Amino acid sequence: MNAPHPAPRLRPSEATVAALTAELHRRYGNRAVTSLAVREQHGHTLTWVANQPPDIVVYPHSTAEVAEIVKLCAEHEVPVVPYGTGTSLEGHVNAPYGGVSVDTSQMKRVVAVHAEDLDCTVEPGVTRKELNEHLRDRGLFFPIDPGADASIGGMAATRASGTNAVRYGTMKDNVLALTVVLPNGDVIRTARRAKKSSAGYDLTRLFVGSEGTLGIVTEITLKLHGIPEAISAGVCPFPSIRAACEAVIATIQSGIPVARIELLDELQVRACNRYSKLTLDEAPTLFLEFHGSEGGVKEQAERFGEIAAEYGGGPFDWATKAEDRNRLWQARHDVYWAVFTLRPGVKATATDVCVPISRLADCVEETKRDADASGLIAPIVGHVGDGNFHVSPLIDMDDPDEIARVEAFIARLVERALAMEGTCTGEHGVGQNKMKYLEAEHGPGALDLMRTLKRAIDPHNIMNPGKIVAL
Amino acid sequence: MNAPHPAPRLRPSEATVAALTAELHRRYGNRAVTSLAVREQHGHTLTWVANQPPDIVVYPHSTAEVAEIVKLCAEHEVPVVPYGTGTSLEGHVNAPYGGVSVDTSQMKRVVAVHAEDLDCTVEPGVTRKELNEHLRDRGLFFPIDPGADASIGGMAATRASGTNAVRYGTMKDNVLALTVVLPNGDVIRTARRAKKSSAGYDLTRLFVGSEGTLGIVTEITLKLHGIPEAISAGVCPFPSIRAACEAVIATIQSGIPVARIELLDELQVRACNRYSKLTLDEAPTLFLEFHGSEGGVKEQAERFGEIAAEYGGGPFDWATKAEDRNRLWQARHDVYWAVFTLRPGVKATATDVCVPISRLADCVEETKRDADASGLIAPIVGHVGDGNFHVSPLIDMDDPDEIARVEAFIARLVERALAMEGTCTGEHGVGQNKMKYLEAEHGPGALDLMRTLKRAIDPHNIMNPGKIVAL
Numbered sequence: 001m002n003a004p005h006p007a008p009r010l011r012p013s014e015a016t017v018a019a020l021t022a023e024l025h026r027r028y029g030n031r032a033v034t035s036l037a038v039r040e041q042h043g044h045t046l047t048w049v050a051n052q053p054p055d056i057v058v059y060p061h062s063t064a065e066v067a068e069i070v071k072l073c074a075e076h077e078v079p080v081v082p083y084g085t086g087t088s089l090e091g092h093v094n095a096p097y098g099g100v101s102v103d104t105s106q107m108k109r110v111v112a113v114h115a116e117d118l119d120c121t122v123e124p125g126v127t128r129k130e131l132n133e134h135l136r137d138r139g140l141f142f143p144i145d146p147g148a149d150a151s152i153g154g155m156a157a158t159r160a161s162g163t164n165a166v167r168y169g170t171m172k173d174n175v176l177a178l179t180v181v182l183p184n185g186d187v188i189r190t191a192r193r194a195k196k197s198s199a200g201y202d203l204t205r206l207f208v209g210s211e212g213t214l215g216i217v218t219e220i221t222l223k224l225h226g227i228p229e230a231i232s233a234g235v236c237p238f239p240s241i242r243a244a245c246e247a248v249i250a251t252i253q254s255g256i257p258v259a260r261i262e263l264l265d266e267l268q269v270r271a272c273n274r275y276s277k278l279t280l281d282e283a284p285t286l287f288l289e290f291h292g293s294e295g296g297v298k299e300q301a302e303r304f305g306e307i308a309a310e311y312g313g314g315p316f317d318w319a320t321k322a323e324d325r326n327r328l329w330q331a332r333h334d335v336y337w338a339v340f341t342l343r344p345g346v347k348a349t350a351t352d353v354c355v356p357i358s359r360l361a362d363c364v365e366e367t368k369r370d371a372d373a374s375g376l377i378a379p380i381v382g383h384v385g386d387g388n389f390h391v392s393p394l395i396d397m398d399d400p401d402e403i404a405r406v407e408a409f410i411a412r413l414v415e416r417a418l419a420m421e422g423t424c425t426g427e428h429g430v431g432q433n434k435m436k437y438l439e440a441e442h443g444p445g446a447l448d449l450m451r452t453l454k455r456a457i458d459p460h461n462i463m464n465p466g467k468i469v470a471l
Numbered sequence: 472m473n474a475p476h477p478a479p480r481l482r483p484s485e486a487t488v489a490a491l492t493a494e495l496h497r498r499y500g501n502r503a504v505t506s507l508a509v510r511e512q513h514g515h516t517l518t519w520v521a522n523q524p525p526d527i528v529v530y531p532h533s534t535a536e537v538a539e540i541v542k543l544c545a546e547h548e549v550p551v552v553p554y555g556t557g558t559s560l561e562g563h564v565n566a567p568y569g570g571v572s573v574d575t576s577q578m579k580r581v582v583a584v585h586a587e588d589l590d591c592t593v594e595p596g597v598t599r600k601e602l603n604e605h606l607r608d609r610g611l612f613f614p615i616d617p618g619a620d621a622s623i624g625g626m627a628a629t630r631a632s633g634t635n636a637v638r639y640g641t642m643k644d645n646v647l648a649l650t651v652v653l654p655n656g657d658v659i660r661t662a663r664r665a666k667k668s669s670a671g672y673d674l675t676r677l678f679v680g681s682e683g684t685l686g687i688v689t690e691i692t693l694k695l696h697g698i699p700e701a702i703s704a705g706v707c708p709f710p711s712i713r714a715a716c717e718a719v720i721a722t723i724q725s726g727i728p729v730a731r732i733e734l735l736d737e738l739q740v741r742a743c744n745r746y747s748k749l750t751l752d753e754a755p756t757l758f759l760e761f762h763g764s765e766g767g768v769k770e771q772a773e774r775f776g777e778i779a780a781e782y783g784g785g786p787f788d789w790a791t792k793a794e795d796r797n798r799l800w801q802a803r804h805d806v807y808w809a810v811f812t813l814r815p816g817v818k819a820t821a822t823d824v825c826v827p828i829s830r831l832a833d834c835v836e837e838t839k840r841d842a843d844a845s846g847l848i849a850p851i852v853g854h855v856g857d858g859n860f861h862v863s864p865l866i867d868m869d870d871p872d873e874i875a876r877v878e879a880f881i882a883r884l885v886e887r888a889l890a891m892e893g894t895c896t897g898e899h900g901v902g903q904n905k906m907k908y909l910e911a912e913h914g915p916g917a918l919d920l921m922r923t924l925k926r927a928i929d930p931h932n933i934m935n936p937g938k939i940v941a942l
Contacts (some may be wrong), residue, residue, distance in 0.1 A: 172673065194897060196898065202680055293726075468671050
């Protein structure tokens with residue numbers, strides 16, 4: 001854990017940091033904060049990753065202010081760490097070399113909503129729930145929903161995903177354009193508002209998922225979707241993980257445009273029952289949602305019920321009442337908190353991998369056997385329509401032996417996913433924790449190319465150094 | 472037209488070319504061709520762009536051979552121009568500085584089809600129709616359909632799109648991973664077979680749409696889709712372009728998951744009637760297709776019919792018979808050839824722009840008025856669900872005045888699209904012809920960033936020089 005990453009450059013001197021800090025105080029007054037509490041809050045807090053606080057936290061109000069801050073940092077060659085809501089899970093917002101945390105939480109304007117074009121432009125501090133509240137009266141919604149109420153800027157930066165991705169895609173598919181402050185302080189717009197373009201390199205996708213290592217996102221233009229005329233949701237237990245996975249494959253192959261299809265293993269169901277006061281059978285269970293017309297969602301649910309029965313699943317209970325659905329999906333989004341009911345007082349290590357869906361049952365089953373053999377409590381929940389699943393081993397941070405077992409378990413999990421043509425992370429991102437797997441995943445040539453991009457765009461390595469590709 | 476692009480480097484000396492040509496002959500025998508006819512066939516032939524043939528054409532059979540050819544070219548600093556089927560429209564395959572055309576048409580293996588995962592891996596010379604024939608027995612299809620029977624490699628390189636994009640996305644959305652030979656001859660794989668990943672920079676999207684300027688694609692892993700249980704298609708005339716566009720906006724906003732929705736102006740309908748022996752009313756017309764269950768497509772068609780009627784459109788004739796549908800879509804795909812019936816013996820200048828859908832009616836109407844005022848015959852056909860449309864001014868290449876009028880007309884078309892927050896090309900790409908618009912579209916900072924990427928990846932500027940960003 002937290003093995004030292006190769007130092008890309010020396011941490012700036014204390015004198016440099018003091019000079020920059022004074023300048024930021026002068027320009028931003030009480031929007032430039034150096035108290036330890038605030039700085040630590042901007043290091044990594046949500047997971048087991050050790051906290052590495054920045055030297056100062058600044059709260060800009062505009063793209064121009066972000067550009068000014070980045071220019072100052074570039075002049076002083078001081079690291080810049082973009083910060084949204086701090087809900088990432090792999091050490092993205094830590095400041096291993098100190099520097100300036102640029103907290104975008106006060107950039108909360110919804111700049112424009114174009115209902116006819118099904119798009120909107122927002123500042124990075126708007127959270128996904130805030131955006132959806134803003135949109136509701138227009139009959140529109142934004143589907144990407146990581147567990148936390150993350151900021152749109154952070155979601156773009158980490159290529160976030162969630163339960164709706166099987167139908168609506170990830171941030172990669174739903175960002176139309178970005179305004180980005182580059183490491184030299186220049187401001188660019190990556191694309192226009194047209195729904196598609198072939199006009200040159202795809203700068204939008206270059207920044208989506210770059211985790212703040214190439215620039216800071218200060219405006220995001222997003223695709224929106226009409227709120228479906230009808231929604232139904234349901235829960236379906238299965239005799240085994242494999243049966244559930246096979247039902248998922250059959251469902252997707254049959255062309256049912258399922259909006260959400262989530263797998264919870266029996267351990268995770270138990271945790272949800274306890275935390276969210278549900279009364280589900282403690283069996284491998286699929287949570288589903290269908291979007292469409294009244295007739296359409298009925299047809300989809302019925303066809304899924306038939307497929308589930310073929311694989312021994314059921315009964316498939318489905319409901320169209322909004323309050324039942326909301327309780328179900330709130331429980332799904334609260335799995336991170338629910339797991340602690342299985343072993344109070346410990347930390348969780350939420351991580352994820354993604355494999356081709358044909359290998360999902362193998363990967364989940366082997367992972368469960370591995371957790372048992374390792375003496376770990378590690379509930380599993382997955383966006384199974386995408387082959388993506390999360391494992392959250394619970395961990396007593398005072399037990400070095402257990403920490404070592406969890407580390408080894410996660411390394412084997414990644415190795416297993418890679419051996420199945422999968423990826424070390426489907427949606428959580430690389431941050432600090434998964435850098436060590438990138439060469440095995442991409443090969444030395446592709447990793448070199450990533451380093452080439454980083455060096456070309458950020459030659460002084462000031463943008464979120466020590467993440468993704470440490471130079 | 473064909474104003475000289477800034478020379479990125481000198482054309483290699485005749486001695487260098489001779490040495491390299493001899494070496495390629497030695498290694499590839501009759502798969503290395505220097506006849507003028509073959510070389511000219513590999514310059515630009517499909518459009519009005521002047522032909523700039525390469526010095527030699529080579530037909531590799533494997534990634535290893537492509538890598539060997541590129542390494543040779545890198546050693547000699549000779550340009551490499553990737554070639555698929557040569558159906559691009561903006562000068563992509565021209566060789567303004569000579570060099571080696573790498574024709575991938577003999578790399579035609581379907582490497583793997585993973586039906587359960589809805590993906591496949593193919594070599595770049597497989598065309599979209601060949602792929603769909605290969606897939607049909609498995610109940611799968613690949614939806615991206617530019618007008619021509621283009622190669623999958625070329626489609627990836629140009630971020631191709633087509634009539635299904637409104638539902639299934641473009642190449643950007645349907646390429647899972649690429650094998651790429653970099654300008655130094657190294658071979659990388661951009662991603663794995665997992666449906667999504669957050670493991671570092673999006674190298675896949677970096678190469679999709681890079682038009683061979685950053686490397687040569689030698690294997691493509693694509694997302695596939697199940698052939699829908701039911702398909703219905705139809706034709707609906709409207710009293711005006713604006714009425715048709717408004718019906719499209721209402722259709723998409725209402726959440727009807729239309730698979731295809733194409734606009735033909737009255738001029739294009741006349742051309743299609745003549746070329747494809749149809750008997751449509753010569754009015755602005757939508758061609759539509761719906762995919763889903765039997766009940767679903769019926770419901771979609773009925774709901775569209777109601778919307779069309781609200782905007783004065785109709786009658787909406789729709790059919791589920793495959794032969795009627797095929798005749799309709801073949802006519803749609805043949806529009807490029809159909810336009811010549813309006814003025815035999817001339818050339819066409821097929822170009823495209825894309826705007827936010829709310830501005831589509833304005834953009835199309837103004838463009839039609841401009842064509843009339845300019846004395847040009849310029850039929851319009853559009854993927855209107857995306858706000859993307861094509862204009863094909865017919866042009867007598869022996870009439871300098873007409874050439875000048877077409878050039879000015881296209882410049883105004885692009886200016887108009889940009890003023891409406893659109894792009895200078897939705898799917899045809901930049902090639903040589905649209906380089907001059909990139910700064911207006913992206914701004915100097917973003918264009919500089921594209922140049923930075925090009926320089927970092929291809930420091931000797933050997934990969935398809937003189938395209939997208941001329942250094």
